[in-house]
Amino acid sequence: MKKQSHNTVKSIVAAVFLLATTTLLNTGFAAEKPNTEGGDAARGAKSWVDNCMRCHNARDPKELRDDQWITTTYHMRIRAGLTGQETRDIIAFLQMSN
C-alpha cells in the first residue's frame, strides 16, 4: 500500500515537473532576452489589489520610499509567484502613488 502511495506521489511530482518545464520552454527561455518593458501604473493598481490581499492586508503606498518598494516588490515576486511584468507594473503604481 505504502509502495503504491509512494509511486502515486512520484507520478504527481513528475507530472508537475513536466508541466512546468514545458511552460518554461514555451514562455521563458524561448525569449531571447528578458522583457524590459517598463511598468504600467494602471495595470499595477489592478495587480496590487488582486495580489497583495491574497495573503495579507494591503500596504499603503506611502508606507515605504520609492527605492524600498523595488526590493519589497521583488521579494513579493518570489513569495506570490508574480511575473516580471506584474512586478514592474506594481512598482510603477506604488511609486506613482507615493
Place this chain on the structure above:
Amino acid sequence: MKIKLITLACMLGLAVSTSATAASELEKLRSEVDALNTKAKEWEEWKAPKTLVHLAGYADVGYVDTEAESGSFNVGTFSPIFHYQFSDMVMLEAELEIGIDEGGKSEVGVDYLTIDYFMNDYAALIVGKFLSPLGQFRQNLHPSWINKMASAPVGFGHDQAAPNAEVGIMVKGGFKTGNGTSNYALYVGNGPTLELEAPDEIEMIETPGLNKDGEGKKVVGGRYGLFFPEQQLDIGLSAASGETSIRQGSSGSYTYEPGRSYDALGFDFAWRVVGFDIRGEYIKQEVGDDVTSVAPTGGEWVAWYVQAAYKFNNSNWEAALRLSDYDTPHASQDRNQTAIGVNYVFSSNFIGKLNFEINENPNAGLTASDRTLVQLAYGF
C-alpha cells in the same frame, strides 16, 4: 545751489553703489541656489541605484495563559529580513529568527537564506535554504503580522506535519493562464531526516532545512497554484517524493541509516468572498517501512486547518475562527484545536490579537491545555 548739487551727486553715487551691491548679492544667491540644485540632484541618486539594500521583517510580543499553568508575558520572535538587490537580476534574501527561551537565553536561527536569480519574466532560480513551498502556511502565512491568529494551526508548527524548510535549488515563478494566473515552485533538496524515539519508533520528521543529505538521496517536490482574480480564489496542489533516513548521534558525529521512502502531498485554497477571508490547507508527510531499520515501521503525519476571518466595515475590528487537526503515529502527539480570535487592526502592518484556543487530544485524554493568548504583531 552748490549745496543742492553736491547733495544730488552724493545721492546718485549712493544709489549706484547700492545697485552694484544688490547685483553682487543677487549673483551670490544665484550661485548658492545653483550649488544647492547640484547637491539636490546628487542626493536623488538613492532613488535609482543599481544596488539596493533594504531591511524588512516582523516581530511579536504577548501574553499566554495556559489552563493549569500560570500565565506569562512572552517575546515571540524578532525576524529581520535582509534584502540586497542588484538591478533586476539578482537578490539575496535572508531572514533570521531571534527569540528568547523560557530561561531567558537568546536563540538565533536562519529561517531562510537564498540567492535569487531572476532568469526571465516567468522564472527565478532560488538557491540556498528556502521555506518549503509545499502548501501556503509555512511559506507565506506564518509571519505574525500576516497570521490572523496568535499561533500556528496544530500540525503546522516546526517539525510537525507541514515541512518547514529545505536546502537545495528551486525554480519559482508565474505565468498567465486564461482569466487567471498560474504560479509554480519546483525544487530538489536534501530532504528531511527522522528522529528516533527509543527503542524502535520514529518520533518525528525533522524539516529544518538540513545542510547535509545524510543518506544521499534527494527529495524532489513542488507546488502548482492557480489564482482567479475575478473570483479572488486561490487553489494549490503540492507534492514531494524522495528518500529520508533516521539520524542518530550528535552534531559533528551524526550517523545515518540507508534511505527509506518519503512522500508529501498537500492541497490548499484561499477565497475572499463577501468580506470574508476563508482559507484552508491539508498536508500529509509519509515515511515508508524499512525492515532493516532500528525503527522498521514508518507512518503518516497529517494535518489540516480551515480558517475564516471577517473585518467589519468601516472598523478596525476583525473576527477570526480556525479549526485544525493533527494526527501522527503517536497518540500522545495528536491534537485538534478550535481557536477563536478578535483582532484590532491598528494599521495594515500592526495588529493586536486576543485568542482563545480549545486544545484536545481525543486519543490520549489530554485535558487542561486550553489557552488564552494576547499578541501584538508588527511587520516592517
